Amino acid sequence: MPECIIVKSTTSEVNREKMPLSDRNTTLSQLKEILEKFRDEREWKQFHTPKNLAEAISIEAGELLENFLWKKDPEIENSFKDPTFREKIKHELADILCFCINLANVTGIDIASAVIDKIEHNRKKYPVEKAKGSAKKYTAL
Numbered sequence: 001m002p003e004c005i006i007v008k009s010t011t012s013e014v015n016r017e018k019m020p021l022s023d024r025n026t027t028l029s030q031l032k033e034i035l036e037k038f039r040d041e042r043e044w045k046q047f048h049t050p051k052n053l054a055e056a057i058s059i060e061a062g063e064l065l066e067n068f069l070w071k072k073d074p075e076i077e078n079s080f081k082d083p084t085f086r087e088k089i090k091h092e093l094a095d096i097l098c099f100c101i102n103l104a105n106v107t108g109i110d111i112a113s114a115v116i117d118k119i120e121h122n123r124k125k126y127p128v129e130k131a132k133g134s135a136k137k138y139t140a141l
């Protein structure tokens, strides 16, 4: 399974020299472009079918979960104080996001509008007056 390593993008190369990319100064469009460049430099588009990418997302989600296996919530909370643990979670989260972005790239799905549409959909399924403070599924509200 290829690991996701962010490489310099031609469009953002100059800016990255001055300021590291972060959530505050990076767009989804930039991440999509960086990941496409990374994929294309390696001729991996042939492997990036929707099925393969969906499987990769699930596999990476499993790797994320493995870090929490058999631990109780207080132990997990404490684990986040350990830089090594945080790093592992950071890597697995990045793996999942990279494959999600790769899937959006090959299918032409616009991530921002998909997320906004989903939030709007969930607003209707989980109206505040019924769902506030409740972990019940919408069918049980």
Ligand SMILES: [Mg+2]
Pocket: 060, 063, 091, 092, 095
């Ligand atoms: Mg991983």
